[in-house]
Amino acid sequence: MAKVKIIEVCKVVPSPASMATTSSSSPNSLPLTCLDLIWLRMQPIQRIFFYEFPNLEDPNRDTTLFFHSDIVPRLKHSLSLTLKHFLPLSGNLIWPESSYKPLILYNEDDEDAVSVTVAETDADFHRLSGTNEFFEATEYHPFIPNLAVSRERAAILAFQVTLFPNFGFSIGMANHHAAIDGKSVHMFLKTWTHICQSQQQEEEYNYSYSPLELKPFFDRTVIVDSKGIDAIIAEQLRELDGGPHNRSLIPWKKEVPSGTVRGTFQVTRENINKLRQLLNVHNNSLLHLSSFCLTFSYILVSLAKAKGLHKDGQKIFFGFAVDARSRFEPPLPGTYLGNCVVGKFAEAYAKDLAGEDGLFLAVKAISDAIRSYETAKETILYGLENLVPVFLKSHEEGKSSHDELYTIASSPKFEPYNTDFGWGRPKKSDVVSIDKTGAISLSDTRNGDGIEVGLVLKKHDMESFAFLFQQGLE
Structure with a gap:
């Protein structure tokens, strides 16, 4: 069994307005619509990316040093700049007693942030990143971050960056399905990669401009729910697990089938x-x-x-x-x-x-x-x-x-x-x-x-x- 060593678990906060040169008007909170609520108790969406180190033919290249001194700092910093455009994703899902349905809330005073785990492993990079071999379904799990969830609050995003010395690294992510769908997730990733790439190309460490075609649209009032379907679904959710006042945000438990x-x-x-x-x-x-x-x-x-x-x-x-x-x-x-x-x-x-x-x-x-x-x-x-x-x-x-x-x-x-x-x-x-x-x-x-x-x-x-x-x- 491959070993995974956790090096660091840190919180990445959205960059201050003075640093992020953007006219972003990200709101601090967003209500859930009926299209969000149906996913409230579902399992988080998890994805992994495997990257090979560039210039591996250089025998003098110290990949561990490159990972910790260049890749991780750049990923963290560009993530911080990206979150300024997607402020609610730095927050949590909550379901206050005063609200008939949950909402997304980013609270700067509570130091809301996105969790980023940094790790190292001796796992076989080429086997896990290949397509020619079957392997146990759970072998990716050590490279995926935990998404912090309790009855009262649930994180929206989490990332894990794992080093495979001399070969490459992986970026694992988890996101709460009730907050964003797949298209929204990849819009976020496209913005993050754009900012991270541009920092290197422009040699401007605080580059934070996002292409106009990736500017998120936050207004939830465009989902016109004239029949109050959101209230019906919220009541159904409160009735679960014994109800009638269950406001739990914990997903239904699902195990990976054995074998x-x-x-x-x-x-x-x-x-x-x-x-x-x-x-x-x-x-x-x-x-x-x-x-x-x-x-x-x-x-x-x-x-x-x-x-x-x-x-x-x-x-x-x-x-x-x-x-x-x-x-x-x-x-x-x-x-x-x-x-x-x-x-x-x-x-x-x-x-x-x-x-x-x-x-x-x-x-x-x-x-x-x-x-x-x-x-x-x-x-x-x-x-x-x-x-x-x-x-x-x-x-x-x-x-x-x-x-x-x-x-x-x-x-x-x-x-x-x-x-x-x-x-x-x-x-x-x-x-x-x-x-x-x-x-x-x-x-x-x-x-x-x-x-x-x-x-x-x-x-x-x-x-x-x-x-x-x-x-x-x-």
Whole structure:
């Protein structure tokens, strides 16, 4: 078992206004909308990035010295400057007795800040940052920070920077899903990398300008909740765990299933084109033959076959999130900071997905779900109050349910492989928290060719999936 030594746990505060040369008007507090509240008791989102040290061919390069004297100070300082643009993310989620729903509060007097852990490890960098080997699902956990959460308050962001001497370093992060969605997280990361890179290029240590296209939009009043859905969801949350006045912010506990391994797969553009050609024979103009739809469908078919899901009446439910910012009237800015996604679900019988027409059936089901979203006459918030009971039922049943549920985490549109702080693009990026949620992660690829897929499965299921996945693309 690899060793991890914690060197430092520190707090990074937003830089003073006099240092951050910005006209940012970040508010100190933000109310949660109904689109945020549904995620209140869900597990934090965790992601990791692995970076190789530049200029490793230099035999005189002391990577440990470089890490502690250059990388860590620059990351901390640029994070401080970035937080000035995203002030609420330095604070905490709280649920005061005087408020019917939780809110995000940054309190400078309470020294609110983002936790940053610095560590060193003797773990195998190349194995963990590679894509050719399966390894235990929990092996990433020592490189992910704890997100401080209690009944009364919950941190929003935390980071851990870990040195792999002579090879590289990792940046692990955790964020509270009730505060921000994936698009908001990656907007924050893009701002941080821009500032960190610019400090080095401009040789200006206090460079803190953020591109206009990354300026966060904070106004939560643009989410018009005329039916008071936020109050309904808040009441549902207070009724949980014995209620009726439960204001706990502690997430529902989820364990990583024993015997699970993590695997990474790639669907290239050529693979996607082949899948598209297979479906062209159906001559169905209603099929949504996007890279996302084809990749998700192919994964579902491969899973149904690999796990032998062919019991009579057994269904596979599959869901994905859709960015709803453009669907509001008027449309919300693309830089709206918070949760603004809606879930769409489809279903099919497992034995049908594993059959000869499985790919067509999966694509058709997902296409129908996408079309129902695009043509819906209901408002974006329609039915949102039903989600907390659904999430609770799913949490309580776990894997005891007769049916299977697969959801998507992240998106290739977030481009995690462009997260370059100035020392090069990541060698590997992965959504760590799928080991608890059971979701399938999708992202761009390091080489820019197609879509990268992350999965956590029982070892024998993963081996079977890998064989069928590759076989079907040949």
